[in-house]
Amino acid sequence: xxxxxxxxxxxxxxxxxxxxxxxxxxxxxxxxxxxxxxxxxxxxxxxxxxxxxxxxxxxxxxxxxxxxxxxxxxxxxxxxxxxxxxxxxxxxxx
Amino acid sequence: xxxxxxxxxxxxxxxxxxxxxxxxxxxxxxxxxxxxxxxxxxxxxxxxxxxxxxxxxxxxxxxxxxxxxxxxxxxxxxxxxxxxxxxxxxxxxx
Amino acid sequence: xxxxxxxxxxxxxxxxxxxxxxxxxxxxxxxxxxxxxxxxxxxxxxxxxxxxxxxxxxxxxxxxxxxxxxxxxxxxxxxxxxxxxxxxxxxxxx
Amino acid sequence: xxxxxxxxxxxxxxxxxxxxxxxxxxxxxxxxxxxxxxxxxxxxxxxxxxxxxxxxxxxxxxxxxxxxxxxxxxxxxxxxxxxxxxxxxxxxxx
Amino acid sequence: xxxxxxxxxxxxxxxxxxxxxxxxxxxxxxxxxxxxxxxxxxxxxxxxxxxxxxxxxxxxxxxxxxxxxxxxxxxxxxxxxxxxxxxxxxxxxx
Amino acid sequence: xxxxxxxxxxxxxxxxxxxxxxxxxxxxxxxxxxxxxxxxxxxxxxxxxxxxxxxxxxxxxxxxxxxxxxxxxxxxxxxxxxxxxxxxxxxxxx
Amino acid sequence: xxxxxxxxxxxxxxxxxxxxxxxxxxxxxxxxxxxxxxxxxxxxxxxxxxxxxxxxxxxxxxxxxxxxxxxxxxxxxxxxxxxxxxxxxxxxxx
Numbered sequence: 218x219x220x221x222x223x224x225x226x227x228x229x230x231x232x233x234x235x236x237x238x239x240x241x242x243x244x245x246x247x248x249x250x251x252x253x254x255x256x257x258x259x260x261x262x263x264x265x266x267x268x269x270x271x272x273x274x275x276x277x278x279x280x281x282x283x284x285x286x287x288x289x290x291x292x293x294x295x296x297x298x299x300x301x302x303x304x305x306x307x308x309x310x311x
Numbered sequence: 312x313x314x315x316x317x318x319x320x321x322x323x324x325x326x327x328x329x330x331x332x333x334x335x336x337x338x339x340x341x342x343x344x345x346x347x348x349x350x351x352x353x354x355x356x357x358x359x360x361x362x363x364x365x366x367x368x369x370x371x372x373x374x375x376x377x378x379x380x381x382x383x384x385x386x387x388x389x390x391x392x393x394x395x396x397x398x399x400x401x402x403x404x405x
Numbered sequence: 406x407x408x409x410x411x412x413x414x415x416x417x418x419x420x421x422x423x424x425x426x427x428x429x430x431x432x433x434x435x436x437x438x439x440x441x442x443x444x445x446x447x448x449x450x451x452x453x454x455x456x457x458x459x460x461x462x463x464x465x466x467x468x469x470x471x472x473x474x475x476x477x478x479x480x481x482x483x484x485x486x487x488x489x490x491x492x493x494x495x496x497x498x499x
Numbered sequence: 500x501x502x503x504x505x506x507x508x509x510x511x512x513x514x515x516x517x518x519x520x521x522x523x524x525x526x527x528x529x530x531x532x533x534x535x536x537x538x539x540x541x542x543x544x545x546x547x548x549x550x551x552x553x554x555x556x557x558x559x560x561x562x563x564x565x566x567x568x569x570x571x572x573x574x575x576x577x578x579x580x581x582x583x584x585x586x587x588x589x590x591x592x593x
Numbered sequence: 594x595x596x597x598x599x600x601x602x603x604x605x606x607x608x609x610x611x612x613x614x615x616x617x618x619x620x621x622x623x624x625x626x627x628x629x630x631x632x633x634x635x636x637x638x639x640x641x642x643x644x645x646x647x648x649x650x651x652x653x654x655x656x657x658x659x660x661x662x663x664x665x666x667x668x669x670x671x672x673x674x675x676x677x678x679x680x681x682x683x684x685x686x687x
Numbered sequence: 688x689x690x691x692x693x694x695x696x697x698x699x700x701x702x703x704x705x706x707x708x709x710x711x712x713x714x715x716x717x718x719x720x721x722x723x724x725x726x727x728x729x730x731x732x733x734x735x736x737x738x739x740x741x742x743x744x745x746x747x748x749x750x751x752x753x754x755x756x757x758x759x760x761x762x763x764x765x766x767x768x769x770x771x772x773x774x775x776x777x778x779x780x781x
Numbered sequence: 782x783x784x785x786x787x788x789x790x791x792x793x794x795x796x797x798x799x800x801x802x803x804x805x806x807x808x809x810x811x812x813x814x815x816x817x818x819x820x821x822x823x824x825x826x827x828x829x830x831x832x833x834x835x836x837x838x839x840x841x842x843x844x845x846x847x848x849x850x851x852x853x854x855x856x857x858x859x860x861x862x863x864x865x866x867x868x869x870x871x872x873x874x875x
Contacts, residue, residue, distance in 0.1 A: 642738060643737050644738070659762065684692065684696060684760055685690045685693060685729075687689070
């Protein structure tokens, strides 16, 4: 992907139901704020500290990640859904 | 568990009623926000300070912990319930 | 008590009416947010500064303390009520 | 007073109407949030900076002070009303 | 004035209509939050930085100042109205 | 202008419709929060950092600036409208 | 463009529908907060850290960027729509 997220943002491809079957994680419908799965496709340079230094991101392209349902801004490129989110909105690397 | 929580997050397996009998802690129904028990199954690398250093987490895998009722995001793997939460949402190690 | 509160949290045993008679402090019913008394039974390692250092707690086990009414999370162990709260929620040592 | 307020808290004895006559300050009834007068009876060790140092309190025991009406938590010891408040809630030393 | 405001607070004597005529500033009635004029009569020692140092106040006793309408706490001494406010609530020195 | 704005505040003379024709910027009526134009007539000494140092303002007297509609506090001197605002409320120098 | 945005602000020319066809990004109508595309036409000197240093902006004039729908303040110069926004409101460089 040629898009470059700014700062501590990452771009995540939303994983559809068929992709998730492999993983085995089931997110219960009863959970008030269901986490979702995705694949990291682009990573920003990282957050700037107050002294101007970069904090290196913890995720990398290709990581399969879990994130809260309403994380990020949704975009669509050639029929594929992506989310641009802050790295801190990612809960865990699967 | 192969999931790796990000930053200062931890993954906690929710303890069911039968597990809690051993411990002897009873959380009153009248409490407006009842704490819950769980077992830490994965720990992130820790929070980043403004200078970019990591603060080492205080809990470790295997710790039995107490946390506020609405802490974290609920997920389910092979019929077991887990919560992904910030370490600071953990009240105490039992 | 074998419970270890996290960070700047402390565990306080709620003092019942008969315990408070000794002390002589009366908290008026008219006060909009009545403080309560308790005894500190466990103290965390203390808050982490931005540089990662610990700030040593000001209270210690055995201290009799005053705290705001809705401070902390209530738990019950063998019929005794405890509160897990942030040290900063303690108003004063009696 | 043997009570020791925590951190940057102070304990203030609420001055009744007869005490205030001496001072000559009249707080208008029309003021939307009327300040009150009191006498400092106990002072905490002071606020902790991020580096863990104490900031020495500006008020001392015996100071007569002005504070916003809803400052602090009200307690009563042997029929006398006191307020436990943060030093920053004190507006001025009279 | 013998009152000493705490920290970065100042005490300002509210200027009445007749005083303001001299200055020539008219604050329109249509302004949603009309600024007011006053004279600084007492200045605190200044705000404490995180390292515990004082930041010297920018206003001094005798300065004629402009401040937002709902700034500060109103008090009255011998029929004169004063406001105890944070220095940052002062908009400008006239 | 003899008024001296405090800290990181500036005083801006509101530009009327006839003044703006020269510039050529049209702010659409449909914009939910229409920016406005003005001329900087006074600049404060700048914001204080936590270490007590001043951050030098970016605008100077005479600059023509764009700012958000509800920025600042409105005052009127000899039939001319001015706004006292924080420098950060200025969007751009024209 | 002769306008100079202040601090960490940038000015972005809003890309119309015909411009976006080239890029191939489709933002779904169903997204609750649809990102928009634009071209950076002016960049501020960057955010000031607490020590007064500038943090160099990550975008540069000419960059095609993605930003959240309600980012920035809208202005119009010679029938062209621009947005003045904080650099942090930019999600990604396309």
